[in-house]
Amino acid sequence: QVQLVESGGGLVQAGGSLRLSCAASGSPFSNYLMGWFRQAPGKEREFVTAISKSGSNTSYTDSVKGRFTISRDNARNTVYLQMNSLKPEDTAVYLCGASPLAFTTSPRWYRYWGQGTQVTVSS
Numbered sequence: 001q002v003q004l005v006e007s008g009g010g011l012v013q014a015g016g017s018l019r020l021s022c023a024a025s026g027s028p029f030s031n032y033l034m035g036w037f038r039q040a041p042g043k044e045r046e047f048v049t050a051i052s053k054s055g056s057n058t059s060y061t062d063s064v065k066g067r068f069t070i071s072r073d074n075a076r077n078t079v080y081l082q083m084n085s086l087k088p089e090d091t092a093v094y095l096c097g098a099s100p101l102a103f104t105t106s107p108r109w110y111r112y113w114g115q116g117t118q119v120t121v122s123s
Helices: none
Strands: 002-007 010-013 018-026 033-039 046-051 058-060 068-073 078-083 092-099 117-122
Touching (some): 002 092, 018 033, 018 092, 033 068, 033 078
Parallel strands (some): 010 117
Antiparallel strands (some): 002 018, 018 078, 033 092, 046 058, 092 117
């Protein structure tokens, strides 16, 4: 069992930056692939980025490549999402998920989820 708590969301102007954090507790953090997803009103949950258990492998959806960076600190049981050059279309609830698989971008394979943090980008 893993409990996840996101923080760091807020309101920012286009072009600005935010850093999201997701703190984990429960089962050993390093046993889980960690991912960030986002969900806008009326839309399905969308993959944003993921990082492997050791942190050596990452993947990003095309729309955030070069702007977002995922990282993890296994000693602190925390995964981060640095978001730069934010755009209004990045507005959504951002959720972190934990998966026991080696690597996947599909939300159906993430077993544990946080409650989400709202990111709003104004134009």
